[in-house]
Amino acid sequence: xxxxxxxxxxxxxxxxxxxxxxxxxxxxxxxxxxxxxxxxxxxxxxxxxxxxxxxxxxxxxxxxxxxxxxxxxxxxxxxxxxxxxxxxxxxxxxxxxxxxxxxxxxxxxxx
Numbered sequence: 001x002x003x004x005x006x007x008x009x010x011x012x013x014x015x016x017x018x019x020x021x022x023x024x025x026x027x028x029x030x031x032x033x034x035x036x037x038x039x040x041x042x043x044x045x046x047x048x049x050x051x052x053x054x055x056x057x058x059x060x061x062x063x064x065x066x067x068x069x070x071x072x073x074x075x076x077x078x079x080x081x082x083x084x085x086x087x088x089x090x091x092x093x094x095x096x097x098x099x100x101x102x103x104x105x106x107x108x109x110x111x
Contacts, residue, residue: 076091
């Protein structure tokens with residue numbers, strides 16, 4: 001019976017010594033919650049993939065140019081067609097594509 005009491009006492013002491021440092025700052029627990037970064041409205045969107053900038057919000061519309069990955073653009077407006085397809089009218093940032101000098105800097109992207 002005496003060995004069981006000693007075993008329980010040492011087990012309790014061991015469990016407290018292993019769990020207590022978690023709540024201490026040096027134990028790894030983070031007291032402050034991480035800050036959530038909110039997107040600034042002035043920041044441009046970036047193209048996630050290579051995509052065609054269209055002259056009209058139609059799948060068969062002529063392509064003005066091809067936007068490369070990472071090309072910054074600004075959302076001008078959003079439109080949903082009758083067939084359920086979604087389109088966004090965008091403006092490309094200044095100096096990003098030399099192809100757009102003749103074609104203009106605005107066009108439609110299929111969202």
